[in-house]
Amino acid sequence: MVKLIKFLTGKKSFLLFVLLELIAVVLIINTHNYAQTQTHHWQTAVSGNLNQQLSKIKYHFYLQEYNDSLLRQNASLLNKVHQNIKQEKTASLPGEFEFIPAYAVSNQYHLSHNSMIINKGRLDGVQPEMGVISPNGVAGIIQKTSGHFARVISILNKDTKLNVALNHTNYTGFLQWDGKQPNRFSVIDLPADAPVKTGDTIITGGESSIFPKGIPVGIITDFETVPGQKSYIINIRTFTDYTNIGPVYVIKNIYKKELDSLKTTE
Numbered sequence: 001m002v003k004l005i006k007f008l009t010g011k012k013s014f015l016l017f018v019l020l021e022l023i024a025v026v027l028i029i030n031t032h033n034y035a036q037t038q039t040h041h042w043q044t045a046v047s048g049n050l051n052q053q054l055s056k057i058k059y060h061f062y063l064q065e066y067n068d069s070l071l072r073q074n075a076s077l078l079n080k081v082h083q084n085i086k087q088e089k090t091a092s093l094p095g096e097f098e099f100i101p102a103y104a105v106s107n108q109y110h111l112s113h114n115s116m117i118i119n120k121g122r123l124d125g126v127q128p129e130m131g132v133i134s135p136n137g138v139a140g141i142i143q144k145t146s147g148h149f150a151r152v153i154s155i156l157n158k159d160t161k162l163n164v165a166l167n168h169t170n171y172t173g174f175l176q177w178d179g180k181q182p183n184r185f186s187v188i189d190l191p192a193d194a195p196v197k198t199g200d201t202i203i204t205g206g207e208s209s210i211f212p213k214g215i216p217v218g219i220i221t222d223f224e225t226v227p228g229q230k231s232y233i234i235n236i237r238t239f240t241d242y243t244n245i246g247p248v249y250v251i252k253n254i255y256k257k258e259l260d261s262l263k264t265t266e
Contacts (some may be wrong), residue, residue: 097212100125100250102132104139105149107245112179114154116140118248121148129210131251137216137239138162138204139248150250156182156242163205164217166194172205173234175217182242185218187234194232196223202236209256 100120108114120126122145130142132152140152141160153160155177162175164187173190187202200220206213218236226233253259 096254098252098254100252102126102150102248102250104152104245104248107242108154109156109182109243111156112158114156114242115143116152116154116245118150118152118250119148120250121145121150123147125252126150126250127252129256130253131211131215133211133215133249133251134240134245135247135249136241137218138211139240139242139245141210142250154242155185155238155240162211162217163207164202165205165213166190166196167201167203169194172207173231175202175236183218183238183240185236185238187236188231190232190234192225192230192232196220196232196234198222202234209253209259211251212253 102118102120102124104116105119107116116139118126118132126142126145128142128144132139132142138155140154140157143151143153145151155162155175158177158179160177163172164175165172171191171194173187175185175187177185190196198220202217202220204211204213204215204217216239218238221235221237223232223234225231
């Protein structure tokens, strides 16, 4: 403390000079509009830049929370949109489907039988044989669950066949993958009477209790009739990029068990 006092005493002339300079600057700012304006501009610039950087830092830390919130909102919108479509087109039961938001924490696409893991499981209401969609279309079907995770059989699976339909019609067929390109599929067994055109959209057919009708699948790139049969082989490009799966939605059919029990033959 004594050393500090001696130091300040030895620098008293310099400290007095600095104090007087500060007083002079304050007086100039308070009495001159130009100085006030420039000072305010500087303060605004510094404050704005600081707030921007703080906002970026906050956004980084809360990004996951923002994404989760958006997924929940989108799931709610999907519930409402799907219910409105059903009410307009069919006599479907109210609240038949629910959409549970999730993320793919791992995803295969280079094998002949691919799968993915999502971060929602049995404790979130996810059960085997529930459909999974991405924001752009069909993704897969739940195979098994743990408390907090679930394994999904990807559509990129040579053994998977999915009931699909030509958009705006009741003509249906089956989607299958040849194990090659992850965004190229075929639709088989679509009747030759169907008004197929290049550029048409293929959607889920709705004949199973897993996917509701109308979920986008892909767009027709080319097609041909099967020799000796009255059906098409159709090639499509999927809307979903299966090499880059992130947010997904699990589709829960409230009446699945009841429907499946009626379809079971003894």
